[in-house]
Amino acid sequence: MEIRESKWIENFKENWISGNEIKTSQKLYKDARMFYESIDESLGPQTVMYTVYSCEQGELKTGNLNWGLSVLEPVTVKGECNVTRGHFHEDLDCDEIYVCAQGEGFLLLMDADGKCTAEIMKPGSIHHIDGHQAHRLVNTGDTQLAVMCCWPSTAGHDYGRVEAMPFSVRAFKCDNNIIWKEGE
Numbered sequence: 001m002e003i004r005e006s007k008w009i010e011n012f013k014e015n016w017i018s019g020n021e022i023k024t025s026q027k028l029y030k031d032a033r034m035f036y037e038s039i040d041e042s043l044g045p046q047t048v049m050y051t052v053y054s055c056e057q058g059e060l061k062t063g064n065l066n067w068g069l070s071v072l073e074p075v076t077v078k079g080e081c082n083v084t085r086g087h088f089h090e091d092l093d094c095d096e097i098y099v100c101a102q103g104e105g106f107l108l109l110m111d112a113d114g115k116c117t118a119e120i121m122k123p124g125s126i127h128h129i130d131g132h133q134a135h136r137l138v139n140t141g142d143t144q145l146a147v148m149c150c151w152p153s154t155a156g157h158d159y160g161r162v163e164a165m166p167f168s169v170r171a172f173k174c175d176n177n178i179i180w181k182e183g184e
């Protein structure tokens with residue numbers, strides 16, 4: 001019997017996740033301006049908003065799963081809490097699971113009619129995302145929000161649909177309180 005090391009290992013204190021063939025993509029403010037209600041000229045274009053680490057199985061085949069880790073910086077944009085771009089899956093039959101590793105925030109879900117629901121994220125919270133719901137992370141804390149994700153490799157990202165029908169609620173930080181604003 002072969003005894004071997006795992007393919008990947010989470011190491012939140014050092015480099016978040018390590019192993020072979022991990023894809024890292026960083027979203028900088030210059031590429032994320034449109035995710036927020038207002039433009040914040042005080043934020044430099046190179047400001048890192050969030051980083052996504054993905055461990056993919058290679059082949060896009062039904063049944064294959066990907067693993068990822070999204071780390072959102074505790075940045076606000078004119079008071080608005082930092083968010084991921086957010087998307088529907090191209091294949092609506094593909095669900096996804098999120099597990100909050102550290103930090104605090106919300107998983108914002110939006111159904112086909114634009115109705116939004118926010119699920120509280122805290123270390124250990126486990127979230128099931130129905131494939132028919134758009135999903136976006138919101139960091140409301142003063143520390144990085146780190147969320148582990150598992151999704152089918154065939155899910156795909158449909159950004160056009162959220163551009164056509166944006167998330168209708170936004171979270172703002174005001175004197176240490178979170179204020180939700182509705183209406184896009």
Ligand SMILES: O=P(O)(O)OC[C@H]1O[C@](O)(CO)[C@@H](O)[C@@H]1O
Nearest residue numbers: 052068070084085086087149151
């Ligand atoms: O492209 P977006 O909407 O910023 O989302 C990135 C997210 O997509 C995933 O790659 C998979 O759905 C997650 O790991 C991550 O949170």
